[in-house]
Amino acid sequence: DADVTQTPRNRITKTGKRIMLECSQTKGHDRMYWYRQDPGLGLQLIYYSFDVKDINKGEISDGYSVSRQAQAKFSLSLESAIPNQTALYFCATSDSDRYNNEQFFGPGTRLTVL
């Protein structure tokens, strides 16, 4: 079984719709992240969470919100989707006890906003 799972894997929606992307992990890591990936721009950090009660904005948080329901679950919401939010979204986890902060990524969610 995959250590970091994301649902859905693909989603097509319309402008103005509310969308939730979900992430679950079985690695027991305390830190979780949401990134978006666009061609030529690499991975951009949207939100990150060090534990259930610690949630922080990343570089591109406008238009997004998150919820850390449990240590193992971190969801990303688009309250009112717009076309420029069309991208590949990745959830990642890391263990604060590891010296190199290696991040483990899920398989990604491809989101298209029409």
Place this chain on the structure above:
Amino acid sequence: QKEVEQDPGPLSVPEGAIVSLNCTYSNSAFQYFMWYRQYSRKGPELLMYTYSSGNKEDGRFTAQVDKSSKYISLFIRDSQPSDSATYLCAMRTTGGFKTIFGAGTRLFVKA
């Protein structure tokens, strides 16, 4: 100017070639340098990790860091079609958790 610059490619090489992938950066405080490999329709996976300057070798892969030039490289020897993927450089500061990623270089190794 981005903190980390990486040529997106694509880079196409024949099987068996030596591949050189590179990134430049502007933040002299970066101390941890990483290379992630991302196959199509998959999430990135850590391939190599280096702390501060110097070289690190792992099988066919060698990572080099030149902090004086703010330049890092990944060399792949005897490249294989299975090496075809996007390679992302990444780096962070000591004590920092935020990892800055390059845009990724797409590599194709032709059989």
